[in-house]
Amino acid sequence: xxxxxxxxxxxxxxxxxxxxxxxxxxxxxxxxxVVALDTVSLSVPPRSVVGLVGPNGAGKTTMFGVLxxxxxxxxxxxxLAGIDVTRSSPQKxxxxxxxxxxxxxxxxxxxxxxxxxxxxxxxxxxxxxxxWRDLVGLGRQPSxxxxxxxxxxxxxxxxxAVANRPVVMLPLGTGRLVEVGRxxxxxxxxxxxxxxxxxxxxxxxxQLAATLRAVRDERDVSIVxxxxxxxxxxxxxxxxxxxxxxxxxxxxxxxxxxxDPAVQAAYLGGATETQEPGDA
Amino acid sequence: xxxxxxxxxxxxxxxxxxxxxxxLTYTSSxxxxxxxxxxxxxxxxxxxxxxxxxxxxxxxxxxxxxLVMCPLLGLFLWAVLFRRLTHAPPEVRFVSTVGLWVALPAxxxxxxxxSKSEIFDAQGLIKSPPDIFDVLGINVNENQAAVLIAAVAxxxxxxxxxxxxxxGLATRGAVDSPRTARxxxxxxxxxxxxxxxxxxxxxxxxxxxxxxILGLAEVQFTFLLVASLAAAxxxxxxxxxxxxxxAMLIGLLQGISVDILPDQGVLSTGVRPSIPFxxxxxxxxxxxxxxxxxxxxxxxxxxxxxxVPAIERPRGWRAAVGPGLxxxxxxxxxxxxxxxxxxxxxxxxxxxxxxxxxxxxxxxGGMLSLCQATLAGVGAFSAAQLxxxxxxxxxxxxxxxxxxxxxxxxxxxxxxxxLGDVYLALATLAFALLVENLVFAREDYTNFxxxxxxxxxxxxxxxxxxxxxxxxxxxxxxxVAALAVVTLRRGTSGLVFASMRSSETAxxxxxxxxxxxxxxxxxxxxFVAGIGGALFAITIxxxxxTSFNVLVGIVWLAIVVTWGVRSALGALLAxxxxxxxxxxxxxxxxxxxxxxxxxxxxxxxxxxxxRKWWGALLSVVIVVVAVLGMKALxxxxxxxxxxxxxxxxxxxxxVGLARQPRGVIFDAVNRIRLRAMKREAPVPSSTAEVVP
Numbered sequence: 001x002x003x004x005x006x007x008x009x010x011x012x013x014x015x016x017x018x019x020x021x022x023x024x025x026x027x028x029x030x031x032x033x034v035v036a037l038d039t040v041s042l043s044v045p046p047r048s049v050v051g052l053v054g055p056n057g058a059g060k061t062t063m064f065g066v067l068x069x070x071x072x073x074x075x076x077x078x079x080l081a082g083i084d085v086t087r088s089s090p091q092k093x094x095x096x097x098x099x100x101x102x103x104x105x106x107x108x109x110x111x112x113x114x115x116x117x118x119x120x121x122x123x124x125x126x127x128x129x130x131x132w133r134d135l136v137g138l139g140r141q142p143s144x145x146x147x148x149x150x151x152x153x154x155x156x157x158x159x160x161a162v163a164n165r166p167v168v169m170l171p172l173g174t175g176r177l178v179e180v181g182r183x184x185x186x187x188x189x190x191x192x193x194x195x196x197x198x199x200x201x202x203x204x205x206x207q208l209a210a211t212l213r214a215v216r217d218e219r220d221v222s223i224v225x226x227x228x229x230x231x232x233x234x235x236x237x238x239x240x241x242x243x244x245x246x247x248x249x250x251x252x253x254x255x256x257x258x259x260d261p262a263v264q265a266a267y268l269g270g271a272t273e274t275q276e277p278g279d280a
Numbered sequence: 281x282x283x284x285x286x287x288x289x290x291x292x293x294x295x296x297x298x299x300x301x302x303x304l305t306y307t308s309s310x311x312x313x314x315x316x317x318x319x320x321x322x323x324x325x326x327x328x329x330x331x332x333x334x335x336x337x338x339x340x341x342x343x344x345x346x347l348v349m350c351p352l353l354g355l356f357l358w359a360v361l362f363r364r365l366t367h368a369p370p371e372v373r374f375v376s377t378v379g380l381w382v383a384l385p386a387x388x389x390x391x392x393x394x395s396k397s398e399i400f401d402a403q404g405l406i407k408s409p410p411d412i413f414d415v416l417g418i419n420v421n422e423n424q425a426a427v428l429i430a431a432v433a434x435x436x437x438x439x440x441x442x443x444x445x446x447x448g449l450a451t452r453g454a455v456d457s458p459r460t461a462r463x464x465x466x467x468x469x470x471x472x473x474x475x476x477x478x479x480x481x482x483x484x485x486x487x488x489x490x491x492x493i494l495g496l497a498e499v500q501f502t503f504l505l506v507a508s509l510a511a512a513x514x515x516x517x518x519x520x521x522x523x524x525x526x527a528m529l530i531g532l533l534q535g536i537s538v539d540i541l542p543d544q545g546v547l548s549t550g551v552r553p554s555i556p557f558x559x560x561x562x563x564x565x566x567x568x569x570x571x572x573x574x575x576x577x578x579x580x581x582x583x584x585x586x587x588v589p590a591i592e593r594p595r596g597w598r599a600a601v602g603p604g605l606x607x608x609x610x611x612x613x614x615x616x617x618x619x620x621x622x623x624x625x626x627x628x629x630x631x632x633x634x635x636x637x638x639x640x641x642x643x644x645g646g647m648l649s650l651c652q653a654t655l656a657g658v659g660a661f662s663a664a665q666l667x668x669x670x671x672x673x674x675x676x677x678x679x680x681x682x683x684x685x686x687x688x689x690x691x692x693x694x695x696x697x698x699l700g701d702v703y704l705a706l707a708t709l710a711f712a713l714l715v716e717n718l719v720f721a722r723e724d725y726t727n728f729x730x731x732x733x734x735x736x737x738x739x740x741x742x743x744x745x746x747x748x749x750x751x752x753x754x755x756x757x758x759x760v761a762a763l764a765v766v767t768l769r770r771g772t773s774g775l776v777f778a779s780m781r782s783s784e785t786a787x788x789x790x791x792x793x794x795x796x797x798x799x800x801x802x803x804x805x806x807f808v809a810g811i812g813g814a815l816f817a818i819t820i821x822x823x824x825x826t827s828f829n830v831l832v833g834i835v836w837l838a839i840v841v842t843w844g845v846r847s848a849l850g851a852l853l854a855x856x857x858x859x860x861x862x863x864x865x866x867x868x869x870x871x872x873x874x875x876x877x878x879x880x881x882x883x884x885x886x887x888x889x890x891r892k893w894w895g896a897l898l899s900v901v902i903v904v905v906a907v908l909g910m911k912a913l914x915x916x917x918x919x920x921x922x923x924x925x926x927x928x929x930x931x932x933x934x935v936g937l938a939r940q941p942r943g944v945i946f947d948a949v950n951r952i953r954l955r956a957m958k959r960e961a962p963v964p965s966s967t968a969e970v971v972p
Contacts, residue, residue, distance in 0.1 A: 139771015
């Protein structure tokens with residue numbers, strides 16, 4: 001890989017969007033008779049925060065499934081770093097610089113907080129493929145720069161105090177932070193965060209927002225954010241896409257979204273629906 | 281030809297009845313019951329006992345077995361076991377039912393001692409000899425007609441009930457979304473309990489029907505299980521009509537093949553077990569395109585178990601104390617026991633090497649493979665033949681045998697892994713049965729029961745025909761292999777394995793190649809199995825078919841799980857115990873006393889009560905009582921009627937300890953620690969909000 005931070009340079013000249021790290025064109029997903037996503041197009045430029053909002057069942061998590069490779073779209077394309085990854089496996093996409101968290105926590109139950117970050121960091125270095133090296137006892141050595149990178153992330157997310165605790169003992173909100181840490185430890189170019197603040201208190205939410213800004217600016221990472229907390233998204237995002245019943249009903253800078261009548265209608269229409277916090 | 285088709289349809293009907301029960305219980309609780317064949321076996325024995333020994337009439341014994349005993353057994357098993365399994369991780373679900381598969385026949389043989397020898401005069405639900413009548417020019421006997429009618433009736437009734445009644449609607453609701461169903465007032469527990477009762481009754485029904493045709497031997501019920509599993513795979517574990525069709529297809533193919541193939545030799549005996557495998561394989565390949573489903577299912581997976589905080593790993597020189605003592609104990613065995621027992625313990629250590637295969641594939645990989653014994657057999661037979669027929673040096677032959685096992689293991693894993701763990705378990709079981717009956721059954725392997733000889737080597741001037749020398753060689757090999765496994769686990773690979781076991785979804789999106797990692801583990805485990813199998817064969821002097829058959833393999837798995845499927849110590853204890861206990865059954869009693877005493881002592885130490893005067897006194901009393909008790913028990917005469925007890929205990933051990941991959945000792949220590957912690961202070965974790 002030549003210059004990891006300017007992937008567009010290697011893209012074919014007819015790449016759909018010039019300044020794009022991650023994008024989809026007309027993605028459609030059906031579950032049986034239900035259309036979960038209907039010709040959804042999305043574009044995430046480098047070094048940006050893109051918000052993805054919408055009422056329950058709008059297709060946000062499905063979209064993350066499609067972006068990360070866990071779900072195959074019925075039609076449409078997915079591009080990552082200028083490469084068509086529509087049919088690529090989740091691990092290939094991870095190695096191209098995509099990381100994600102899960103709305104319903106997917107932690108590694110037997111590992112400590114620190115080990116979550118370590119394993120992500122080492123996988124990024126390709127050390128999960130060094131079976132023989134592990135077999136002769138070299139597998140415990142940290143990679144060069146690993147300790148510093150992991151410690152810095154632990155501090156950034158305020159996880160230092162629980163670093164050596166097994167994750168099963170942690171509160172829900174802390175678990176979400178561990179997932180964020182694991183995603184960032186793989187040194188991604190773009191991170192998909194699925195409801196990172198649910199389960200966090202208001203103070204913690206503010207802290208996380210500040211952290212995410214810092215991540216974008218200092219680590220040069222793009223963020224795609226799915227959140228119930230619409231105010232948070234509007235304050236954090238450079239652009240926002242609103243989904244409703246699997247369709248994009250609005251897309252643009254936060255200030256435009258705030259005043260968009262279609263968005264207000266969708267949210268008022270969905271207001272009677274009780275939201276399940278955390279769905280746990 | 282018609283007669284063979286008819287015979288095939290009869291077999292197909294029995295498979296169908298059994299398979300429908302399997303699918304019913306799977307859909308209602310997501311637990312694939314590997315003990316299904318064992319239930320059929322127990323029911324058949326019970327029926328035989330009522331009918332032949334107690335003189336009950338056929339209808340009375342039939343109703344009692346199929347409609348009373350089986351549903352009650354199903355209810356009981358649901359209440360104590362299956363109910364808890366629905367939300368357990370996949371490998372726990374598998375291992376628990378495999379443990380039941382081991383325990384249930386052992387319990388049956390204990391309760392009904394006559395069942396230890398094979399029974400040929402069992403009769404079915406129709407009086408024997410049955411009347412024969414003519415249907416469209418084919419002679420059909422009443423027994424066959426009854427079986428055919430019963431199978432059609434079962435599938436029709438089940439389908440109608442599930443599709444067209446309120447009960448069926450409630451059942452389907454409870455299966456699709458238990459939570460929603462519960463909120464709409466459906467008694468989901470009642471429905472799952474009911475399906476287990478019906479499923480168990482169907483297993484028993486199939487067992488009773490099968491008996492007059494094939495006799496009452498445990499292995500026949502393994503065939504029944506595998507044929508039912510294959511039929512269920514055709515129905516993708518959910519569809520009743522497709523499962524029925526699959527069962528009939530398997531029966532028909534078997535019937536027709538008997539007509540076409542020669543009467544003699546390995547093809548005639550090997551074809552029955554190979555047809556379910558082929559049907560399963562074709563279905564698996566046909567369903568490859570559906571592999572993406574797995575992730576959707578995973579997204580709904582149950583919550584992780586929270587457990588007691590881990591014991592802090594000792595550091596520095598302390599870390600070497602435990603393993604060091606173990607190595608010293610291992611190497612001092614020849615000083616402590618006579619030649620006979622050195623030979624017995626040698627078998628145990630050879631098996632311990634073999635058992636590391638489970639440590640890798642099930643312990644580290646979280647995969648349930650039921651063909652590890654077969655891979656060990658491949659290693660053993662290959663090594664024996666290379667050494668005997670081709671004159672290879674034994675050491676080289678052992679390595680070569682293990683290398684031959686690798687591609688075979690990889691092939692079966694590669695075919696089934698992408699579809700998810702449940703299919704891996706199914707395919708490996710079918711594959712094991714296929715190899716056992718099609719390959720190992722060849723005359724050059726069986727050699728009329730005496731197997732293929734394999735001599736011990738003379739290497740570097742050391743004669744390994746000497747028992748002590750060979751024992752020490754095995755001990756060294758075990759230490760090296762165990763060290764390799766532990767090193768792998770402590771390194772990055774261990775982190776990767778643990779990640780993959782907890783959440784394949786998150787592991788994949790973190791960049792871990794799931795299939796690649798699993799194949800790697802499978803290859804390593806096949807290699808270890810091959811080495812261990814060959815070493816075991818060398819220890820007993822020959823590679824025999826009976827050493828490596830499917831049922832032996834599942835007992836191995838059960839005992840390894842009992843002693844710790846994720847620890848090298850577990851493998852060692854499992855190997856030694858499985859070799860030693862059958863030689864002297866009262867050692868089992870001695871062991872129970874020993875471990876109970878150790879448990880009490882550990883509790884006194886961990887609660888620090890031993891520092892008080894009464895604690896100290898109590899510990900002395902425990903030691904004295906235990907020593908006296910063990911001495912007394914060591915002299916007790918234990919007869920053969922106890923022979924099934926160890927198997928039963930290990931089966932139950934696997935059922936109970938599937939959740940605790942580090943085995944019975946670790947589990948006991950943890951429980952004691954938890955009690956000690958509770959006594960000292962309220963559990964800290966209960967104050968924090970626990971991750972769901």
